[in-house]
Amino acid sequence: MNLTKLKQHKSFSGYTCVYQHDSKMTKTPMKFSVFSPQETVQHCTIWLSGLSCNEENFITKAGAQQYLANTDTMLVCPDTSPRGLNLPHEHDDYDFGSGAGFYVNATTEHYRNHYRMYDYISKELIELITKNFNIKTFSIMGHSMGGHGALMLGLREKDLFKTVSAFAPIVNPSECPWGQKAFTGYLGKNRELWQAYDATELLRQGYQHDKAILIDQGTADEFLESQLLTDNLQQAAGKVGQQLTLRYQDNYDHSYYFIASFIRDHIEFHLRHRL
Amino acid sequence: MNLTKLKQHKSFSGYTCVYQHDSKMTKTPMKFSVFSPQETVQHCTIWLSGLSCNEENFITKAGAQQYLANTDTMLVCPDTSPRGLNLPHEHDDYDFGSGAGFYVNATTEHYRNHYRMYDYISKELIELITKNFNIKTFSIMGHSMGGHGALMLGLREKDLFKTVSAFAPIVNPSECPWGQKAFTGYLGKNRELWQAYDATELLRQGYQHDKAILIDQGTADEFLESQLLTDNLQQAAGKVGQQLTLRYQDNYDHSYYFIASFIRDHIEFHLRHRL
Numbered sequence: 274m275n276l277t278k279l280k281q282h283k284s285f286s287g288y289t290c291v292y293q294h295d296s297k298m299t300k301t302p303m304k305f306s307v308f309s310p311q312e313t314v315q316h317c318t319i320w321l322s323g324l325s326c327n328e329e330n331f332i333t334k335a336g337a338q339q340y341l342a343n344t345d346t347m348l349v350c351p352d353t354s355p356r357g358l359n360l361p362h363e364h365d366d367y368d369f370g371s372g373a374g375f376y377v378n379a380t381t382e383h384y385r386n387h388y389r390m391y392d393y394i395s396k397e398l399i400e401l402i403t404k405n406f407n408i409k410t411f412s413i414m415g416h417s418m419g420g421h422g423a424l425m426l427g428l429r430e431k432d433l434f435k436t437v438s439a440f441a442p443i444v445n446p447s448e449c450p451w452g453q454k455a456f457t458g459y460l461g462k463n464r465e466l467w468q469a470y471d472a473t474e475l476l477r478q479g480y481q482h483d484k485a486i487l488i489d490q491g492t493a494d495e496f497l498e499s500q501l502l503t504d505n506l507q508q509a510a511g512k513v514g515q516q517l518t519l520r521y522q523d524n525y526d527h528s529y530y531f532i533a534s535f536i537r538d539h540i541e542f543h544l545r546h547r548l
Numbered sequence: 549m550n551l552t553k554l555k556q557h558k559s560f561s562g563y564t565c566v567y568q569h570d571s572k573m574t575k576t577p578m579k580f581s582v583f584s585p586q587e588t589v590q591h592c593t594i595w596l597s598g599l600s601c602n603e604e605n606f607i608t609k610a611g612a613q614q615y616l617a618n619t620d621t622m623l624v625c626p627d628t629s630p631r632g633l634n635l636p637h638e639h640d641d642y643d644f645g646s647g648a649g650f651y652v653n654a655t656t657e658h659y660r661n662h663y664r665m666y667d668y669i670s671k672e673l674i675e676l677i678t679k680n681f682n683i684k685t686f687s688i689m690g691h692s693m694g695g696h697g698a699l700m701l702g703l704r705e706k707d708l709f710k711t712v713s714a715f716a717p718i719v720n721p722s723e724c725p726w727g728q729k730a731f732t733g734y735l736g737k738n739r740e741l742w743q744a745y746d747a748t749e750l751l752r753q754g755y756q757h758d759k760a761i762l763i764d765q766g767t768a769d770e771f772l773e774s775q776l777l778t779d780n781l782q783q784a785a786g787k788v789g790q791q792l793t794l795r796y797q798d799n800y801d802h803s804y805y806f807i808a809s810f811i812r813d814h815i816e817f818h819l820r821h822r823l
Contacts, residue, residue, distance in 0.1 A: 283800045333608075525558045534560045
């Protein structure tokens with residue numbers, strides 16, 4: 274599990290870095306960015322990015338570092354898919370294949386050997402970070418496809434991820450075009466196999482997180498009605514008793530400007546509630 | 549002076565926007581980004597970016613908006629050169645031509661009709677912002693090439709720009725490779741013509757700003773010794789009595805991570821001292 278440091282920039286008294294390692298799960302080199310506020314940290318928040326992003330979008334645009342400065346919590350931002358492959362249709366669209374791994378373990382013929390992002394995040398990356406940075410606890414958050422990844426991974430791995438939050442998550446991918454396209458391509462047409470990777474379905478199946486989940490959603494988000502389907506998660510959470518703090522933010526859209534405006538609240542939420 | 553709004557994103561209770569207009573100075577369409585914390589503002593801080601940047605680098609990466617939220621001061625970030633032309637050698641290198649206007653009025657044959665960035669910033673943009681946003685006072689800051697632009701414009705237009713600050717500025721372009729290449733290309737080989745656009749030379753000639761100038765410079769900046777020549781400005785300022793707050797920041801480099809780490813101080817400096 275060799276880590277190669279590709280970049281290092283002092284930031285807010287700590288360091289923002291980009292690392293690369295050879296992943297056993299994806300059988301490709303994988304990159305992730307990190308903010309380490311101090312030499313010794315104990316906790317880690319994982320950020321999962323959305324469609325078309327890589328490991329650097331969040332760390333360059335969200336302004337998150339300042340809110341972790343001088344704490345004992347680091348930030349880790351993995352890439353959104355394997356890279357450097359040339360699988361059938363992998364690079365055709367922004368919403369499937371490269372940049373769009375959807376945090377699932379693919380089962381379809383062309384993708385199952387590499388697109389294993391669920392195991393990559395929840396096993397390999399966690400082990401790598403734990404060993405290399407001596408981390409004791411993890412929390413998880415993300416945006417859009419990555420917001421859904423945080424909800425889905427948080428519900429399925431609730432002992433691992435102490436707190437869960439999301440910005441503008443796709444909450445019910447089985448029921449929206451982005452999710453249907455990705456799940457068909459990675460998991461095939463049998464919709465029963467999709468349920469294990471759909472946060473709203475997981476709630477309906479009885480998966481719950483012990484802590485309240487925090488979600489911020491902009492009311493001017495151009496994908497709210499067609500892709501995000503926020504109501505579906507709210508209704509499912511209400512029915513099963515999952516605590517949920519869902520905040521509609523007036524006139525905010527789907528962009529990083531929205532994330533930057535509220536990332537402080539999310540980081541403080543993770544710092545406050547993880548224990 | 550028609551302004552076209554190309555983008556608008558709610559940010560920190562205000563709006564981050566990108567505008568375009570047809571410039572008389574450059575005879576091209578020019579873009580600039582804006583953060584307006586409220587509908588009505590009275591003051592404006594201009595940000596000048598460095599080599600290879602456009603009107604969006606600072607507004608997406610520096611995290612500046614939060615420190616202007618709920619104030620009466622807007623932020624305006626112009627592009628670093630005209631665009632859409634195809635002048636000889638204009639797109640050959642990152643440090644000359646497009647993305648590298650150096651905030652001068654060119655006099656050389658191929659560039660003099662379009663590369664008039666000094667007049668574009670100090671006259672056309674100021675007039676446009678004043679009229680469209682009802683602005684009363686301006687201040688100026690920038691990074692690297694734009695840090696020098698802020699120093700140079702601030703010294704020459706001290707009644708217009710009430711306060712001046714810079715991150716990692718090229719302080720003496722006549723004496724470094726970046727500046728020599730740009731000034732030769734825009735102004736020709738007669739070095740006497742360069743002095744009007746060189747902040748250190750302007751200090752030596754007697755130009756001064758009434759207020760102390762704030763400069764942050766990272767000690768791990770990869771361009772410090774070869775291009776920035778920070779000492780030259782410090783010595784010239786000392787000789788002529790220009791007040792200067794020059795802060796060397798330990799282990800910070802030339803990147804936007806450095807800018808993000810200290811932009812709060814610069815914005816507070818401009819808010820505090822402009823009156």
